[in-house]
Structures are given as C-alpha cells and as structure tokens.
Amino acid sequence: MVKGIPVSFGVGIARAVCLSAKETQAVHVDSQPANVEQELKKLHDSIERSTAELNRLHEQVSQEIGAAEAAILDAHLAFLQDPAFAGEMKTQIQEQQLYAVQAVQQVMEHFAAIFESLDDSYMRERAADVRDVGKRMIKNINNPEGDAQEAYTEPFVLVAEDVTPSDTISLPRQLVRAIVAAKGGATSHAAILARSLGIPAVMGAGPELLTQTANGDLVIVDGTSGSIHINPDEETLARYQKQAERERAEMEQLEKLRDLPAQTTDGRRIELVANIGRPEETEAVLAKGAEGVGLFRSEFLFMDREQLPTEEEQFAAYRDAISGMAGKPVIIRTLDVGGDKHLPYLDMPKEENPFLGWRAIRISLDRIDLFKEQLRAILRASAFGKALIMFPMISHVEQIRRAKGLVEEVKQELRQEGIAFDEAIPLGIMIEIPAACLIADALAAEVDFFSIGTNDLVQYTLAVDRMNExxxxxxxxxxxxxxxxxxxxxxxxxxxxxxxxxxxxMAADPLAAPLLLGMGLDEFSCNANSLPRVKEQIRRMSYESAQEVAKNALALSTPDEVKTYLASL
Incomplete structure (x- = not known):
C-alpha cells in the first residue's frame, strides 16, 4: 500500500494508465542547425493550436463546473499571449538556430526556474502553469496532426508523477475512476478540479507510486483516507468493491433529495445555496437543488479581459443571474481581487505580501469611481429579483460604514434618475479575518448577515499559506x-x-456538516456538486444531536482528533 494526501473523497477501482511524458518531452533532433523558417512555422502553429485547445477547455469547464475553476486556465492562456514568453522562443530559433522543441523546452525551464526562485508561494505555483503550457506546446509540435491524448476505451485509474489542470479537465468523465499522483497536494489546481468533478483523488504519494505501478496494474484509490492499493489481495479488493458499491447507491439516493428541504429530523431548516461566478451557471445549480446563490463572485466579470467592464455589462450579468434564479436569493460579493487574483489594467502594485495588501474592500474604498459603478449595476439589477450585497475582507467597522454610505449615495442618485431598485436590499460582509471574528458583535450591529470565508480565515488564523503544498x-x-x-x-x-x-x-465538506449544523450555522454555500452530500448529512440527524457533536468537537485539542471524532459518527 502507498499513502498520499487525500484530496477528493470516494473510492475508485480500475486498471492503471500511467501518464506518458514522451509526447510532452523534446524529442532527439539532429546536431545540424535547424531550418529557421520551418521551425518558426512549427512554433507559430503550436501556439495557435495550444490557444485553441485551452479556449475549448475554458469554455467546457465554465459550462460543466464553473467560472472559478475555469479561471485556473486563464494563466495558461496569458503565457501563450505573453510576448516575452513566445517571443523569447522565437529569438532562440532565430539567433541560435534551435529546433522549435528545443526553444520551447529551454524557455519553459528558464521561466519555471524564475518562478520557483521567488518567495511568494502564489508566484512559485506559476512554475507548474509554465510547464503545463510548455508541454502542451511540445506535444503539438511533436504531434501536429491530431489529439495526442491516450485512447481511453476502458475504465481506468490515472497514475502520474504530477497531474496538471489540463490533464484533469481532458479526462473522459465516463471512464476515469480515480487520479493518483506522486506530487501535488490538496490546494493544487488539479486537486481543486478533481473535487469539483467528483473524481476520487490522492496526491503527494511520493516516488514509490511510480516505481510500484505499471500500466495494467489493478489499483484501488481511497480518496477519503489517502490509501492506494496496487494489485491488492482478494480480501482487500472485495472490501473496497463493497465500499464503492455503497457509494454508488448513496449517489442514487442523493439524487432523490434534490427537491427536498435541508431540514433536520427535529425541524431545523437550513439554507443550502451555491457558489457561482457567471450568470449562466444558475441553471446547473438549480438542477442540483440549490435554494439560492450564496456567493456570486463578481470578480470573474473583471478577469480575463483588457479593461474594466462597464456598468451596463455588469448590470446585464447581475440581472441575468438574479432572473435565472427565479426569485431565489442571490448574494453578490463586490469586487474581490488582489492576493492571488490580479487585474493588470488596474495598475495593482507589486507587493511583498499580496494576501495582506491592497485587495478586496480596500481597493473598492480607494477607487470610489469603480466601486460606485459596481453598486449602481447591482442595485439596478435588484429590481429583477431577490439580491443581496456582500462586502469582502472587512476588518474595521469604519469600512462597513463607508461602504454603506456609498450605497446610500448611489441609491439617492438612482432615485433622482427614476431608476427602480430594491430599497431594502440586505447588506452583509465576509468574515475571513480573525480581527473580524473578535469584533463580530460590533460588526453585526452594522449589517444584515455574515458569510464566513473559511479559505482565508484558516490561512490568516494559522499563518499558513493555503497555496503552499x-x-x-x-x-x-x-x-x-x-x-x-x-x-x-x-x-x-x-x-x-x-x-x-x-x-x-469547509461548507462543502460532508464531514464538517454535522459540526457546523450544531454550531448554529444558518446557511451553507458551496459548489453545486457538493450540495447533495451536505443536504444528506443535515437531513439524517436532529439539531439537538448536532449540538452535542459541536460541543464534543470544540472540546478537542487537535485537527486530527476533530476529524477522527466526526468520522466516527
């Protein structure tokens, strides 16, 4: 047995397909100087084809999963469009008469090494994006005629040294049973995509994974415990086959819960809503039984473009999302960029600690023009359904008061212009900084609701970069x-x-659901694919028993003790 980091729960059993690197490596070439014009054409064609492939994948992920996951590919497209990246490859071919694959390989490793040398973990992670793009380009040079992807015809477990986002997205959903990788962790882009797609996955299994696994080996992947069994004995195989069958039966039962409320056995009603980044995602979240949108990430309207969206563009997107939810609530978070989300046209400064820097509400309160334009668009859209406004990264009461003051200014402007909007639109804040937790009583006096953003709250509380594997x-x-x-x-x-x-x-984790329920959480907002499992956890227990769970868990001393206790319920 090999152990790794569990990153996407569930059991997968199938024969191994070991991801071959041969098509993404620079092939042996003659020692003679290259034909410059011929190699420049190969480079140009590779860039064109790679761009087209990534655009198709971007569209696919946007439709099937969501805008947040599709944004992972934005960095890949940005490298292909960066003159310094492709331009340097062209220079290598022209000045050193290198073959196209050699030029790509050299520039790819040069850029990756630069990123890996940086102190900022977000920037270090860009090395993986550079290599993903470079390998795609080499694949398209080595195999310009068609898709070089493995011809998957039978169910399989993907085994690789490292799994890229594009590897994960490209896998045939009906055949892949699990993903295992020697490298990577729970916060890697591939892990995020595996969870969103519902594919069991284990990362960071170490080099022994590759030495012990060959094509065709029977592999069991337990994405809940992190265990990987290679050519298991009959007893182990039978045990996991029963577990996999139970999971399949559970999924069938979960589908039946779609139209039922998230309500405990003793009648406590919980709101179960979804996170989205584009208005076109509303159809998918309604199909999963979402009772609303708990987080509309408005920043995705600002990303992957060369200039700010206009008020009209924003208004149309918010209106479509609100209308699409047919009267169900839609919480729109105001612009939340900075940290790991950069807008080049916003002239954002280079900072030593971007996660502690100029971001989220801090930008909005500095750029009043930008902020008021967004507030106008949201308020105008609120006339078409039930909208709520949420401000991110609040740490001071004064920030809320300033934001509320600007909302009132915009409301007055709209009244004077005779434009309809919801006069009583609720205002809330993200709680994602420890300081906000400690002054929660003072903050609560200013707003209509809180929404806890655990991704940032954990990293700020524990001083642990959530992107550092x-x-x-x-x-x-x-x-x-x-x-x-x-x-x-x-x-x-x-x-x-x-x-x-x-x-x-945390809201998407079924293991955490009884604990959060017992702590008194009123609303869970997560990706649409996680909704059924969270609902099942809420419906299977009483609020009284959940309160006892919370009391017991809060008395424990370590994260492992808490997880072990919750897993025993």
Missing amino acids: RLSDLYSYFHPAVLRLIQQVIDASHRNGIWTGMCGE
Whole structure:
C-alpha cells in the first residue's frame, strides 16, 4: 500500500494508465542547425493550436463546473499571449538556430526556474502553469496532426508523477475512476478540479507510486483516507468493491433529495445555496437543488479581459443571474481581487505580501469611481429579483460604514434618475479575518448577515499559506482555533438578530456538516456538486444531536482528533 494526501473523497477501482511524458518531452533532433523558417512555422502553429485547445477547455469547464475553476486556465492562456514568453522562443530559433522543441523546452525551464526562485508561494505555483503550457506546446509540435491524448476505451485509474489542470479537465468523465499522483497536494489546481468533478483523488504519494505501478496494474484509490492499493489481495479488493458499491447507491439516493428541504429530523431548516461566478451557471445549480446563490463572485466579470467592464455589462450579468434564479436569493460579493487574483489594467502594485495588501474592500474604498459603478449595476439589477450585497475582507467597522454610505449615495442618485431598485436590499460582509471574528458583535450591529470565508480565515488564523503544498498538513479548518472563531461569529450574529452563512471550502465538506449544523450555522454555500452530500448529512440527524457533536468537537485539542471524532459518527 502507498499513502498520499487525500484530496477528493470516494473510492475508485480500475486498471492503471500511467501518464506518458514522451509526447510532452523534446524529442532527439539532429546536431545540424535547424531550418529557421520551418521551425518558426512549427512554433507559430503550436501556439495557435495550444490557444485553441485551452479556449475549448475554458469554455467546457465554465459550462460543466464553473467560472472559478475555469479561471485556473486563464494563466495558461496569458503565457501563450505573453510576448516575452513566445517571443523569447522565437529569438532562440532565430539567433541560435534551435529546433522549435528545443526553444520551447529551454524557455519553459528558464521561466519555471524564475518562478520557483521567488518567495511568494502564489508566484512559485506559476512554475507548474509554465510547464503545463510548455508541454502542451511540445506535444503539438511533436504531434501536429491530431489529439495526442491516450485512447481511453476502458475504465481506468490515472497514475502520474504530477497531474496538471489540463490533464484533469481532458479526462473522459465516463471512464476515469480515480487520479493518483506522486506530487501535488490538496490546494493544487488539479486537486481543486478533481473535487469539483467528483473524481476520487490522492496526491503527494511520493516516488514509490511510480516505481510500484505499471500500466495494467489493478489499483484501488481511497480518496477519503489517502490509501492506494496496487494489485491488492482478494480480501482487500472485495472490501473496497463493497465500499464503492455503497457509494454508488448513496449517489442514487442523493439524487432523490434534490427537491427536498435541508431540514433536520427535529425541524431545523437550513439554507443550502451555491457558489457561482457567471450568470449562466444558475441553471446547473438549480438542477442540483440549490435554494439560492450564496456567493456570486463578481470578480470573474473583471478577469480575463483588457479593461474594466462597464456598468451596463455588469448590470446585464447581475440581472441575468438574479432572473435565472427565479426569485431565489442571490448574494453578490463586490469586487474581490488582489492576493492571488490580479487585474493588470488596474495598475495593482507589486507587493511583498499580496494576501495582506491592497485587495478586496480596500481597493473598492480607494477607487470610489469603480466601486460606485459596481453598486449602481447591482442595485439596478435588484429590481429583477431577490439580491443581496456582500462586502469582502472587512476588518474595521469604519469600512462597513463607508461602504454603506456609498450605497446610500448611489441609491439617492438612482432615485433622482427614476431608476427602480430594491430599497431594502440586505447588506452583509465576509468574515475571513480573525480581527473580524473578535469584533463580530460590533460588526453585526452594522449589517444584515455574515458569510464566513473559511479559505482565508484558516490561512490568516494559522499563518499558513493555503497555496503552499509544503504546508498542506498544517492547513486545516478543523483546527480548534478556527472552530472557536467560527463559533464566536455565529453566536455574535444570533445575539444581534442576524444570520450567518459560510461560503468557503469547509461548507462543502460532508464531514464538517454535522459540526457546523450544531454550531448554529444558518446557511451553507458551496459548489453545486457538493450540495447533495451536505443536504444528506443535515437531513439524517436532529439539531439537538448536532449540538452535542459541536460541543464534543470544540472540546478537542487537535485537527486530527476533530476529524477522527466526526468520522466516527
């Protein structure tokens, strides 16, 4: 047995397909100088084809999963469009008479090495994006006639040294049973996509995975425990086959819950809503039984473009999302960029610590023109259904008061212009900074609701970069400090007569659902594919028993103790 990092739950059993690197490596070439014009054409054709492939994948992921996941590919497209990246390859061919594959290989490794040398973990992660793009280009040079992807005809488990986002997206969904990789962690882009697609996955299994696994080996992947069994004995195989069958039966049962409320056995009603990034995602989340949108990531309207969206463009997107949800609530988060989300046209400064820098509400309150334009668009769209506004990264009461003041200014302008909007539109804030948790009573007096963003709350509370795979074992929303902050926030909101939701990764974890339910969380917002499992957890227990679970979990000392306890329920 090989152990790795569990990143996407579930059991997958099938024969191994070991991802071959031969088509993405620079092939042997003659020692003679290259034909410059011929190699420049190969490079140009490779860039064109790679761009077309990534655009198709981007569209596919946007439609099938969501805009947040599709945004992972934006960095890949940006490299292909960067003159310094492709331009350097062209220079290598012209000046050194290199073959196209050699030029791509050299520039790819040069750029990757630069990124890997940087202190900022987000920028270091870009090395993987550079290599993904470079390998795609080499594949298209080596095989210009057609799709070089493996011809998958039978169910399989993908085994690889490292799995890229494009590898994950390109896998045939009806045949892939699981993904395992020697490298990577729970916060890698491939892991995020595997979870969104519902593919069991284990990353970071180490080099022994590759030495012990060959094409055709029978492999069992337990994405819940991180166990990988290669050519298992009959007893182990039979045990996991029964577990996989139970999971399939559970999924069939979960489908039947779609139109039922998220309600405990003793009658406590919970709002179960979805996170989206584009208005066209509303159809998919309604199909999964979502009761609304708990997080519309408005920043995706600002990304993957060369200039700010206009008020009319924003208005159309918000209106379509609100109308698409047919009267169900839509919480629109105002612009949340900075940190790991950069807008080149916004002249954002290079910062030593971008996650602690000029981002989210700080940008909006500095750029009043930009902020008021977004508020106008949201308020105008609120006339078409049930909209709520949420401000991100609040740490000071003064920030809320300034934001509320600007909302009132915009409302007055719209009244004077005779433009309809919801006069009583609710205003809320993201709770994602420990300081906000500690002054939650004061913040609750200013707003109509809270939404806890656990992704940032965990990293700020534990001083652990959530994108640093080396620290992945320290990043846990089950840490007692995080749990106590969450409890403080929920209690403060209820004392002040408002409600609290959660829109971070923790809200999508079925293991965490009984704990959060018992802590008094009012709303769970997660990706659409996670909704059925979370609903099932809520419906199977009483609120009274969940409160006992929360009491017991909050008395524990370590994240592992909390997880072990929850898994035993």
